[in-house]
Amino acid sequence: MTITYYGQSCFKILSNNLVIITDPFDKSLGLTPPRLNADIVTISHEHFDHNNAAGLGGSPFVIKGPGEYEIKGISVYGIQSFHDEVQGQKRGLNTIYLIETEGIKLCHLGDLGQDKLSEEQIEEIDDPDILFVPVGGTYTLDGKAAAGVVNQIEPRMVVPMHYQLVGQKNDLAAVDKFLKEMGAAKKEPVEKITFKKKNLPQETEVVVLKI
Numbered sequence: 001m002t003i004t005y006y007g008q009s010c011f012k013i014l015s016n017n018l019v020i021i022t023d024p025f026d027k028s029l030g031l032t033p034p035r036l037n038a039d040i041v042t043i044s045h046e047h048f049d050h051n052n053a054a055g056l057g058g059s060p061f062v063i064k065g066p067g068e069y070e071i072k073g074i075s076v077y078g079i080q081s082f083h084d085e086v087q088g089q090k091r092g093l094n095t096i097y098l099i100e101t102e103g104i105k106l107c108h109l110g111d112l113g114q115d116k117l118s119e120e121q122i123e124e125i126d127d128p129d130i131l132f133v134p135v136g137g138t139y140t141l142d143g144k145a146a147a148g149v150v151n152q153i154e155p156r157m158v159v160p161m162h163y164q165l166v167g168q169k170n171d172l173a174a175v176d177k178f179l180k181e182m183g184a185a186k187k188e189p190v191e192k193i194t195f196k197k198k199n200l201p202q203e204t205e206v207v208v209l210k211i
Helices: 119-125 143-153 176-181
Strands: 002-007 010-015 018-022 040-042 061-063 067-071 074-082 093-101 104-108 130-134 157-161
Touching: 002 157, 010 093, 018 093, 040 074, 040 093, 061 067, 074 119, 093 119, 119 143, 130 143, 143 176
Parallel strands: 018 040, 040 061, 104 130, 130 157
Antiparallel strands: 002 010, 010 018, 067 074, 074 093, 093 104
C-alpha cells in the first residue's frame, strides 16, 4: 500500500493496483487538484474543497455518505458524524470512512468538528491501523482536540490533514500545534508512505506527508 497527499483532506491510496481518492478538491482552494484516474472516491461532505469527484478520470465508484460498500474487494464503511461541535447546526453532517484492504483498516475522519467522538462512534471505528485526522481548526478539530480524538481511537499510525499549506486560500492553523500536542514536534514531512501490515508500528506514530 502507498499513500500520497494532495493537501486539505485529499489522499491517494494505492492498494492492489486500485486507486482510492479521499475528498478531492477543486482549484479554487489554491492548491493543485489531483488529476488522475480513480477506482473509488470517498466524499465526506458536499463542500467544494472535498467533493470534486468530477475532476478525476476513469469511472470511479463515488461514495457520499454512511453505509456499507464493497468495491473490487475493498470494503468501505461510512459513519455519520458532525462537521461542528453543536450537532451539525453550524456546518451540517460529515461522514467518517473506514476503508479495509490488504488486511489494513484506514479511518478517514473527513471534516470532523465534534470535540470528541461518541462511544457509539468509537465502537464502530473499532481499532483502525491508520487514522487521517483534521488538525487545522476553524472548520474542524484544532490541534488539541485532534490529539484528544487520536487518544480515543489509539491507531498505530496517525496522518494529520486539513491544515494550512502554502498557496491555500483559507484560514487554517499550521500542523505544528497538533505535532506539539502529540509529542512529535520534530517530525519531518515525507513524500509518501509505503508499507505492508507487518511493517506498521506497534505504538501510535505520527507521519506528516508533503504535497
